[in-house]
Amino acid sequence: MPQQGKLFTHSLFEIPASDWNTLLDLYSGQRSKPTGYNVINNYIQWKKKEPVFDVKFLSLDGEWQSDGTFIIIANNGSMKKTVYFNTLSNNLERLANALLCLTYSSEEYQLHGYEERLAPAADVYIRQCDNSQRLLLKTSWYRASKEVVAKFSIEPPSGITLRELETKDAETVNEIWPYREKGSEEFVKCLIDHNISVGAYDNKGKLIAWCLRLPTGSLGLLQVKESHKRLGLGSLMVRYMSKKITKLDGEALASVVIKNTPSKNMFEKLGFHKTNIVYWYY
The missing domain is CATH 3.40.630.30 (Gcn5-related N-acetyltransferase (GNAT))
Known part of the structure; x- marks a missing residue:
């Protein structure tokens, strides 16, 4: 040093x-x-x-x-x-x-x-x-093998459509992101415009859940609107994105805040394994 x-x-x-x-x-x-x-x-x-x-x-x-x-x-x-x-x-x-x-x-x-x-x-x-x-944020780094991802089902519930996010969705995504700050909506737009993503839309076309891919290659900004929680949509977003990434010959990766036990449990239930500790200094 x-x-x-x-x-x-x-x-x-x-x-x-x-x-x-x-x-x-x-x-x-x-x-x-x-x-x-x-x-x-x-x-x-x-x-x-x-x-x-x-x-x-x-x-x-x-x-x-x-x-x-x-x-x-x-x-x-x-x-x-x-x-x-x-x-x-x-x-x-x-x-x-x-x-x-x-x-x-x-x-x-x-x-x-x-x-x-x-x-x-x-x-x-x-x-x-x-x-x-x-803020120094400590997260667990997870990976799912291609064999695990190949078994994921990605069929949405009745009345819900899955598709790529659009630039106009950035405001919705950013407004409930726990780590939003001044200017972070522009970052969300970059992710939507340049990387793969998925949004779940109800039968009225309203965005109710989403997941993006960060520059580090990991899944990120995973959120489900409060009105649609406990329906398995978070898990569906992860499974869908993991499938898309592996089809592009990428790795299914995720960064999960250490204290976020529900999220950690979801990833581990899906077959993701912790491989590292990763830090974010804001």
Whole structure:
């Protein structure tokens, strides 16, 4: 880890878009982890769909090929820009130094979806921040095998239709998201516009349940309207999305808040297994 009092001489250099697929290849064996293959691929695809999308891939001192150390900074629409990071090295010093470079900026950042192995590097950055109004959220990382997902049934109850969410649904999704903040509706719009999703609509066309896919590759923003709870719609959303993701050759993944026992029980009942601890610093 960086030594206190030592002159800090490091800088972040942008990784050109022409090298993003090479970075992706370095993480090709980590498709079930949160901030490896999935998040890199997510922003490669978003940039293809929306060339003006504000995202930067960065390396420490211009070196990333040897150990895969990277930082991604994305403007997802929220007040704070979102940071994702990883390294293939067991030594976290270069990653910690890369994160420390962010403290020299006037920007405020939120750190999304980093696994427990990377927490010591993140803690170096967090200690330099004003934490008076910040939240560090601890979640369990779940995965369901393709064999488990293949057995999922996805038939909706009578009178309910399942289809992709539309941009206009972002307001409804955001208004009951527990972690909404100023600007978070724009993030929800990004997820709807660029990633797969599912909404359950009643016979009047009203949205009553939904699930989206986060840049980390995991299911996210899973919600059921209070008026339609205890009908199994949450489980249906998870099963439906898991099927869609595996058909695209992806992994069925989910991040569940540690204290959310009902959600944890639902995922485990469906056959998801906990594989990691993942943190979110808002």
